[in-house]
Amino acid sequence: MNEHYVRCSNEHVRKAFAETRYAQVEKKLFAIVFACIKFHQYIYARRVVVQSDHKSIEAIFQKPIATTTPRLQRMLLRLLEYNITDQ
DSSP, X not given: OOOOOOOOOHHHHHTTSOOTTOOHHXXXXXXXXXXXXXXXXXXXXXXXXXXXXXXXXXXXXXXXXXXXOHHHHHHHHHHTTSEEEEO
């Protein structure tokens, strides 16, 4: 299996929107959403492994979507079309 790495950090995301009033975990999850949308043509219908240094991201992926905040729910719903696993 060929593995390809894509790096997208918060620095890339800062230019996309104003980050005021966003919690740190929301910024990290938005960076994942931003990377998935940006690289959609490469990762759609493929298994994607997300590596993050934020432990709360792992917990959010394991929770039911209905138990999170509305902002996180919208981001998680955007990620449902991808085969994402966290590491």
